[in-house]
Amino acid sequence: MGVYAGTFDPVTNGHLDILKRSLQIFDRVVVAVAQSTPKKTFFSLEERVEMLKIAASDIANVEIIPFSGLLVDFARKIGAVAVVRGLRVVSDFEYEFQMALMNRRLSDDVETVFLMPSEEYTYLSSSLVLEIAVAGGDVSQFVPAVVASKLGERFGERGDGK
């Protein structure tokens, strides 16, 4: 079993792409949604989990679980052999490596596995999606429908590409 961990603030089509790819490697994947992060999240933990559950409802062998505390402790507790992370750009790479090496120090029995999203998602990040939504742009091609409509509610836009 693998753990795909992140903030998912909000989940994008790039996250779903990585999730599906991780299921080619692992028979089952737990999506671990981080309760808190150094930066305040835009959506609440409940909202982030809820959107993921709806967006991933048609993907088999996936479970969405919030977590707090250290990721490696969570991974060990649920019996995962590896943490899955998506890599898009060089700056991802460095931060991810720091985290992965730190995690390895904290718990040597959980490996970190990096997957690469489809090239159409290399530019995509949750924060860019939020920036565009704040500026009144249509984000429906970048995120699942549930996220587009939620962002539409917040910013007074339909958010469905119309």
Add this chain to the structure above:
Amino acid sequence: MGVYAGTFDPVTNGHLDILKRSLQIFDRVVVAVAQSTPKKTFFSLEERVEMLKIAASDIANVEIIPFSGLLVDFARKIGAVAVVRGLRVVSDFEYEFQMALMNRRLSDDVETVFLMPSEEYTYLSSSLVLEIAVAGGDVSQFVPAVVASKLGERFGERGDGK
């Protein structure tokens, strides 16, 4: 026509260098000053536009215009064929590419063009200028006179190199 967009918080000599270079490519350049950004700006929109107008007053074929909303919408509205961006360092490169690819998705008819500042400006950024000014340093060699004197007012320094 090209659009040179940014926050210009505050405009530096590096920005003016890119602006002049963009006029070798485009007959006319609109400097688009972003109203709001994810991070709070140090100077107000009015101040940033005002400083740019004074600093660029001797450069022909330039217009300074504030904008809100999506840059691609603004570019299309004023009939620009391209967005101009300055690239200095690798981390610029990645952020800029993400933005440019996202913008292309949002509007395929506005191209993004990257220019390289003179090597003496590769180290220069608005945020470093602000850091130095806050620490009581003299920034007059990095920014136009109007910015140096404005920063001097704020931080109780003459800011003109004396």
Add this chain to the structure above:
Amino acid sequence: MGVYAGTFDPVTNGHLDILKRSLQIFDRVVVAVAQSTPKKTFFSLEERVEMLKIAASDIANVEIIPFSGLLVDFARKIGAVAVVRGLRVVSDFEYEFQMALMNRRLSDDVETVFLMPSEEYTYLSSSLVLEIAVAGGDVSQFVPAVVASKLGERFGERGDGK
């Protein structure tokens, strides 16, 4: 007028993408094919020029010209205001910046303009195409038909996706 310079050994769909984008900025673009490079080329200058001429035959306002000597001298001689370069990855970025700064030192009146290919071409390079062709792979989705068939001749493969 812009100059899009390179070795084009061989031309790929990514090169054609950049060429088309450069025509949104410049009314006319000269594709300058470098005669010699530090590394020996796989195709001769004549072959590289010939393949480009066929591949770009349906793009208006383009001329294919071989050149030797310094690019900036060539650009100045034909009256170009800028050199066009495609940027895909961070390592491109650094090499390109070194070249562009060096060129600026050699001739201050020719600007370098960087364009970004479509994200589906960010992974694509002439050398990877050659590697795949050498290994017996089908490269027809990465290069124009004339290049695929030329590579097929060399490597005893049809090279047209069959």
Add this chain to the structure above:
Amino acid sequence: MGVYAGTFDPVTNGHLDILKRSLQIFDRVVVAVAQSTPKKTFFSLEERVEMLKIAASDIANVEIIPFSGLLVDFARKIGAVAVVRGLRVVSDFEYEFQMALMNRRLSDDVETVFLMPSEEYTYLSSSLVLEIAVAGGDVSQFVPAVVASKLGERFGERGDGK
């Protein structure tokens, strides 16, 4: 099953570290040794395979197999679900991503999985090992004993740390 592919010219302790880590993810791993590369190898294919076989003889569920042609074709033929690659530094990252995206284009059913070596191996590469051996240095702390003694034979050094 995973495929850990490379040139292994020669195999280093860093390669063995990645191999062991990949066995936390996959029940069985085939080490695919590339027959030819764009650059000429220092050791012959037979030597590279032989050294790997000796060095990995105590690791269970591993098979060493030479291959030629495209890696994705090989992976598909032996029924592997993923290609394993080690990532150490940023320049690895970019080359690896180009290869992985190209491979995905060539065959969408083989995923690429990136693993991170122990931090003590981040500096280690086959080419640095060869450089040190050529310069008469002792490489026995960087490579398996079989490689150290083979390099010792070639360069007239005992190569065993004495």
Add this chain to the structure above:
Amino acid sequence: MGVYAGTFDPVTNGHLDILKRSLQIFDRVVVAVAQSTPKKTFFSLEERVEMLKIAASDIANVEIIPFSGLLVDFARKIGAVAVVRGLRVVSDFEYEFQMALMNRRLSDDVETVFLMPSEEYTYLSSSLVLEIAVAGGDVSQFVPAVVASKLGERFGERGDGK
């Protein structure tokens, strides 16, 4: 004499590693603790200085001094010939270069010298340490004992690896 400057919020084993290495180059090193930074610090200036003093108490020829204002002014005032900085990752590299070039402009007689920590510390940063401590993790292997116990007080953990 060299100046090793930073925020040290809090000091890590990686900082102490760089400090010791700098004493192979300089006969005496002043550790300059920055009073304020663009980001708010977690520990007060007094705490940061105090922890450094305890952690470095057994290293000869070191003095811990807080400073405000520009680092180059401080360095010149105390008669240092160089500023020492640790480099771990590419993103460090770029920020550090910008700072160093800016500092050189502000004061040409203070050189910046970059040292590389032991590879076991390349992943280590004060902010990652704080993240782990906040998440309830044990950071005692990453920081001096005084810091581990201080973090333990704050986060209700013993923080000493038990």
Add this chain to the structure above:
Amino acid sequence: MGVYAGTFDPVTNGHLDILKRSLQIFDRVVVAVAQSTPKKTFFSLEERVEMLKIAASDIANVEIIPFSGLLVDFARKIGAVAVVRGLRVVSDFEYEFQMALMNRRLSDDVETVFLMPSEEYTYLSSSLVLEIAVAGGDVSQFVPAVVASKLGERFGERGDGK
């Protein structure tokens, strides 16, 4: 004492800049010219040493010495406390770090110190100088006079800016 090591094929103004800066840190600097490199050099060892001797003749406390074998062995033999390296760009950074970590493994008592050239030399490399000279360009602004005239002899150009 410091050792500034390299191939110097040929020495550029950027190398001389780093050499002078290293003398702000070390009382004496030995310039160690590598006899052989993985890549064949353009100039012979004798030529490279000779050009350096002429170019650095007016810099006090400098000695030019060719070396073969491992740099760390050479450094230890002459009693140097540190190896000096210039860092210009991110790709330098990674290669240099690999070398420095490897060297540290081979000999823990020789530290590696990185210095940054003046920003006007960040684009400058020996290989770019050779490329320009080969293409018939004037390199006299990038290299010492002795190198410009030597390159002029080879390529049938005066090479002194005329």
